[in-house]
Amino acid sequence: MKILLVEDNPELTQNIVEYLEQQGLRCEAVTSRFEAEDRLLAYAYDCLLLDLMLPDGNGLQLLEWLKSNAIPLPVLIISAKNALDDRLRGLDLGADDYLPKPFHLAELLARLRAIYRRAKLGGKDELVFGEILIRIQSLEVFVHQTLLDLTKKEFDLLVFLLVNKNKVLSKQSIANHLWGDYTDNLANFDFVYQHIKNLRKKITAAGGKDYLSTVYGLGYKFDEYAQ
Incomplete structure (x- = not known):
């Protein structure tokens, strides 16, 4: 499974990337919405890990961009901004799941695998x-x-x-x-x-x-x- 992480917190980014790589997943990271757009136009990924609070805008804007460009990519939102309206807006824009910070990395991995099973394997292992x-x-x-x-x-x-x-x-x-x-x-x-x-x-x-x-x-x- 190949993951794109959009997160501007260096420590959290390092922890996520190292953990997922140890679990056999490939994880690449960018720190901004525009970096993510460039990467998504150039490469294919199995899932997007998306923080909502980014230095160049809101992660919801990236979800809108994915929708307008018809890029069928499973999305897991990871954000401390856990207001109900943001969660519902993200799901309405096509996000598959929402994991509020702080979270355990083992739960993050379980959510990613569940999303991958639903999107690619019809829910099967x-x-x-x-x-x-x-x-x-x-x-x-x-x-x-x-x-x-x-x-x-x-x-x-x-x-x-x-x-x-x-x-x-x-x-x-x-x-x-x-x-x-x-x-x-x-x-x-x-x-x-x-x-x-x-x-x-x-x-x-x-x-x-x-x-x-x-x-x-x-x-x-x-x-x-x-x-």
């Missing part, structure tokens, strides 16, 4: 496709009941491809989803090919079909119609 079973919380993948020995990046790659099955994903979009800001200055994304190759090899070695198709000149896709 598992993804099942044919002979492939993915358990999200335990980071396990089974093919014909055989547990695959996947790296964290290979696991995240498989979930990303399966959630976006039949869509062509460019090397850059895959790299940005898995590595975020670290890919900004790279000359190429050839390392994505190696991860695709390794994942394909492990699935087929366990008796699974080769669903990972290369679309030359464009990228890769999880093809549910693969023979």
